Amino acid sequence: MKTFLVMLKRNIKMFFKDKGLFFTSMITPLILLVLYATFLSNVYKDSFMGVLDGFGVKVEESLMNGLVGGQLFSSLLAVSCVTVSFCSNMLMVQDKVTGARKDFLMGPLKKSTLALSYYTASAFSTLIICVLAMIACFVYIGIVGWYITVADVFLIMLDVFLLVMFGTALSSVINFFLSSQGHISAVGSIVSSCYGFICGAYMPLASFGDWLRNIVMFLPGTYGTSMLRNHTLNGVFEEMTSQLTKTHPEPMVDALIEGLRDSIDCNLYFFDTQVEIGTMYLIVSLSILALVAIYVILNVLRKKKD
Amino acid sequence: MLKLCSVSKKYAKSDTYAVNDVNIHVKGGEIYGFIGPNGAGKTTTIKMIIGVLSPTEGSIEINGTDIAKNGNKAKKNIGYVSDSHVMYDMLTGKEYVNFLADVYGVSAEDRQKRCEKLLEMFGMKDAFNSQISTYSHGMKQKINVIGALIHEPPVWILDEPMTGLDPQSAHALKTLMKEHRDKGNVVFFSTHVLEVAEKLCDRVGIISDGKLIKEGTLEEIAGSEKASSLEDLFLALTKKEK
Numbered sequence: 001m002k003t004f005l006v007m008l009k010r011n012i013k014m015f016f017k018d019k020g021l022f023f024t025s026m027i028t029p030l031i032l033l034v035l036y037a038t039f040l041s042n043v044y045k046d047s048f049m050g051v052l053d054g055f056g057v058k059v060e061e062s063l064m065n066g067l068v069g070g071q072l073f074s075s076l077l078a079v080s081c082v083t084v085s086f087c088s089n090m091l092m093v094q095d096k097v098t099g100a101r102k103d104f105l106m107g108p109l110k111k112s113t114l115a116l117s118y119y120t121a122s123a124f125s126t127l128i129i130c131v132l133a134m135i136a137c138f139v140y141i142g143i144v145g146w147y148i149t150v151a152d153v154f155l156i157m158l159d160v161f162l163l164v165m166f167g168t169a170l171s172s173v174i175n176f177f178l179s180s181q182g183h184i185s186a187v188g189s190i191v192s193s194c195y196g197f198i199c200g201a202y203m204p205l206a207s208f209g210d211w212l213r214n215i216v217m218f219l220p221g222t223y224g225t226s227m228l229r230n231h232t233l234n235g236v237f238e239e240m241t242s243q244l245t246k247t248h249p250e251p252m253v254d255a256l257i258e259g260l261r262d263s264i265d266c267n268l269y270f271f272d273t274q275v276e277i278g279t280m281y282l283i284v285s286l287s288i289l290a291l292v293a294i295y296v297i298l299n300v301l302r303k304k305k306d
Numbered sequence: 307m308l309k310l311c312s313v314s315k316k317y318a319k320s321d322t323y324a325v326n327d328v329n330i331h332v333k334g335g336e337i338y339g340f341i342g343p344n345g346a347g348k349t350t351t352i353k354m355i356i357g358v359l360s361p362t363e364g365s366i367e368i369n370g371t372d373i374a375k376n377g378n379k380a381k382k383n384i385g386y387v388s389d390s391h392v393m394y395d396m397l398t399g400k401e402y403v404n405f406l407a408d409v410y411g412v413s414a415e416d417r418q419k420r421c422e423k424l425l426e427m428f429g430m431k432d433a434f435n436s437q438i439s440t441y442s443h444g445m446k447q448k449i450n451v452i453g454a455l456i457h458e459p460p461v462w463i464l465d466e467p468m469t470g471l472d473p474q475s476a477h478a479l480k481t482l483m484k485e486h487r488d489k490g491n492v493v494f495f496s497t498h499v500l501e502v503a504e505k506l507c508d509r510v511g512i513i514s515d516g517k518l519i520k521e522g523t524l525e526e527i528a529g530s531e532k533a534s535s536l537e538d539l540f541l542a543l544t545k546k547e548k
Contacts, residue, residue: 006408
């Protein structure tokens, strides 16, 4: 246990001291922020206004800002939880490349302890960054338009935790096979640039073609984005419903809200079947368990091979 | 105590043995020099002693513990200084030594006492709080030695330890090796510098083509050969073996 804690401390320290790794892990969230700041925010605002105008309704400015901000919030966290964990877990590969892993195994350290220390350190480092990002997002939402309920705040925390676990487990399995600086660069670049697209963070899956949308629905990360989106935007939709039903017929308001929820992936469809939020949790949780099991098996097999 | 019993190593894609039936027994209070030409099997033997490689046949005991059966317990008794530094450039010398002290469970009091003495001997006090990335090769070697000795291991293994050290530091290292021996510990080191082995070792083992071809005190080895120095002996023995 003591050795595990020493290795855990070392791994977390090395990640935060390695400016290259740390900066790489922040690339995707930064891209997202730049995209929102430059044009995505306006694109979404115009698009939502277009839908609302189509129904002949108007909503308060703060409600619109809450809607766009909630989408940014969910996208940012959905991407960060996975891409940051990939980068923090690169330490495992770097230690292989530099020979530090062999060095550790010369000391009184079990291979299983080392593997567990990489996993835990990666999860911990990612949680630190994502919790800070989450706090920053809460502050931002508080400024532009806060409609999130207390229950949703706790559910957002749960979503972040689950996505960090998912990202750590996925990166542990993939990084297990990497053994050179070239591998680190290639995987780092691919994940940083592609994950935001395939999980629906940059653009909603609803805007993808049918075939592409059906393919990405097989990826568990997609459900994580939708979970976060539901919990950041539930309050906005409830407030919108409450305001609009005072002046408009309820069926029309329901149709409008459902249309908005469909357009930004709060409602996800696996082929033609809508996926319930409980099912999304089940998919993400089972994926984490399956990936952790694969990581354990890979380590056991390597131990036998050595 | 360090004991190698009929240790052999054959790599997976090779037909020949890299190390073949080597028997070495180093008692506490001895400096043992392990010498041999390039590719003789020195590094493979050392890697098996420190537990990085598993022997194909035979067993290795560190202070009475079989490294194959109880690796962690055996490794706690080893301090290792390698010829190639896998250091953590982003850490300071102090952070690196503290990390090793934590891994080996050295108390704060002991590590401070040992650090002070070793830093003084190697003239590293001023550089201890600097990042390892700013160190020269020799300074890295010194911090490597300090890290290896921080838990006062009963068995100290050194692979080509004099490489890159200035004369003062080489002298300090030799003094440390003698001190460690005088405390009843084992010092096992490989070297190409035969003069160092000649002056420092209580016993030497000469390995060639994976086989331990001669072992004993310099007098014992010289007794069977007409040679005036370890260098002459080494050349004569390895030539004969070829």
